[in-house]
Amino acid sequence: MLIGEVARRSGVAAKTLRYYEDIGLIERPSRDASGYRDFGESVLGCLAFIRSARAVGLTLGEIRGIVALHDDGKVPCGHVLELLRSRAAEVDETIRQLRELKADLDRLVEQAVTFDPADCDPDRICHLLGRP
Amino acid sequence: MLIGEVARRSGVAAKTLRYYEDIGLIERPSRDASGYRDFGESVLGCLAFIRSARAVGLTLGEIRGIVALHDDGKVPCGHVLELLRSRAAEVDETIRQLRELKADLDRLVEQAVTFDPADCDPDRICHLLGRP
DNA sequence: CTTGACCTTCCCGCACACTGGAACCCTTAG
DNA sequence: CTAAGGGTTCCAGTGTGCGGGAAGGTCAAG
Numbered sequence: 001m002l003i004g005e006v007a008r009r010s011g012v013a014a015k016t017l018r019y020y021e022d023i024g025l026i027e028r029p030s031r032d033a034s035g036y037r038d039f040g041e042s043v044l045g046c047l048a049f050i051r052s053a054r055a056v057g058l059t060l061g062e063i064r065g066i067v068a069l070h071d072d073g074k075v076p077c078g079h080v081l082e083l084l085r086s087r088a089a090e091v092d093e094t095i096r097q098l099r100e101l102k103a104d105l106d107r108l109v110e111q112a113v114t115f116d117p118a119d120c121d122p123d124r125i126c127h128l129l130g131r132p
Numbered sequence: 133m134l135i136g137e138v139a140r141r142s143g144v145a146a147k148t149l150r151y152y153e154d155i156g157l158i159e160r161p162s163r164d165a166s167g168y169r170d171f172g173e174s175v176l177g178c179l180a181f182i183r184s185a186r187a188v189g190l191t192l193g194e195i196r197g198i199v200a201l202h203d204d205g206k207v208p209c210g211h212v213l214e215l216l217r218s219r220a221a222e223v224d225e226t227i228r229q230l231r232e233l234k235a236d237l238d239r240l241v242e243q244a245v246t247f248d249p250a251d252c253d254p255d256r257i258c259h260l261l262g263r264p
Numbered sequence: 265c266t267t268g269a270c271c272t273t274c275c276c277g278c279a280c281a282c283t284g285g286a287a288c289c290c291t292t293a294g
Numbered sequence: 295c296t297a298a299g300g301g302t303t304c305c306a307g308t309g310t311g312c313g314g315g316a317a318g319g320t321c322a323a324g
Contacts, residue, residue: 046257059311066257076257077259080244095227095231120207125199128212128213129185166302168300168302
C-alpha cells in the first residue's frame with residue numbers, strides 16, 4: 001500500500017505518516033523498486049490506536065512508549081493503565097484550575113457590567129484588571 | 133530604575149521585560165548616558181496589569197490590544213469586557229471537553245482494571261485503546 | 265512524448281511566551 | 295589593575311505536532 005492510500009484510508013496526512021515514521025511511532029515500511037514506501041495493512045490498526053491514544057490526550061512520546069513495549073513482545077496493559085490514570089488526574093487538575101479561572105472571570109464580568117467608566121483611574125491601564 | 137530593579141520589584145525576568153518591550157507590550161523606556169534602560173515607576177503598574185490579564189488567560193496579543201487602547205487615551209472597559217466574556221466562553225467550552233475526556237478516561241480505566249491480559253489480541257497494540 | 269498524479273528527501277516555519285548563551289560595554293569596590 | 299556585578303544586542307532554541315514548498319524521480323494514460 002502506497003503512502004497516499006494509507007493517508008486516504010486512515011485519514012492521517014502523508015506528511016504526518018512520514019513524521020510518525022521518523023520519530024519511531026510506526027514501523028519503517030519496506031520499499032518497492034522505486035523507493036516508494038510499501039505499507040502493510042497492519043499500519044492501519046496502529047494508526048487507529050494512535051488516534052485513540054491521542055484522543056485521550058496521550059502525547060506521541062507516551063504512545064511511542066506503549067508501542068515500544070508492544071514491539072518488545074510485552075503486554076503494555078499495566079503501563080497503559082498507569083498512563084490513563086495519571087492522565088485522568090491531570091485532566092481533573094486542569095478542570096479544577098479552569099473552574100477557579102471561570103469563577104474569577106465571572107466575578108470580573110460582574111464588576112464590569114455594574115461599573116461606570118467615569119470612575120476610571122487614568123493612572124491604571126484598566127480598572128477591571130490590575131491590582132486585585 | 134534599571135531593568136534589574138524592575139525585575140526584582142515586579143518578579144518579571146529582565147529577559148521577559150526586554151521581550152515585552154520588543155513586542156510593544158510595555159512602553160519603550162528612555163536610556164541613560166550608558167544606553168541602559170531607565171524605567172519609570174509606572175511600568176510596575178503596567179506589569180501588574182499584565183500579570184492579572186495573563187492570570188485570566190488573555191494572550192499577550194490581547195493584552196497589547198488593551199494597552200494600545202489605553203495609550204490612545206481611550207477607556208478600554210468595553211473591549212476588556214468583551215475579551216473577558218469570550219474568554220469565559222472559551223473556558224466553559226474547554227471544561228466541557230475535558231469533562232467528556234475525563235469520562236472517557238474513567239471508562240477506559242474501569243475496563244482496564246477488570247480485564248484479563250490473557251484475553252489480549254496479539255494483533256492489536258493494546259486492547260485498552262484502539263478500535264472503539 | 266507529454267501531462268498529471270504520484271512518490272522521494274530536505275529544510276524551514278508556525279504558534280506561544282519566553283529562555284539561554286555569546287560577545288561585549290559600564291560602573292564601582294578593593 | 296582586576297574582579298564582580300550590573301547592563302547591551304543579537305541569534306537561536308524550547309516544546310508539540312505537524313504543514314508548506316522546493317527540487318527532483320516514477321508511472322500510467324492519452
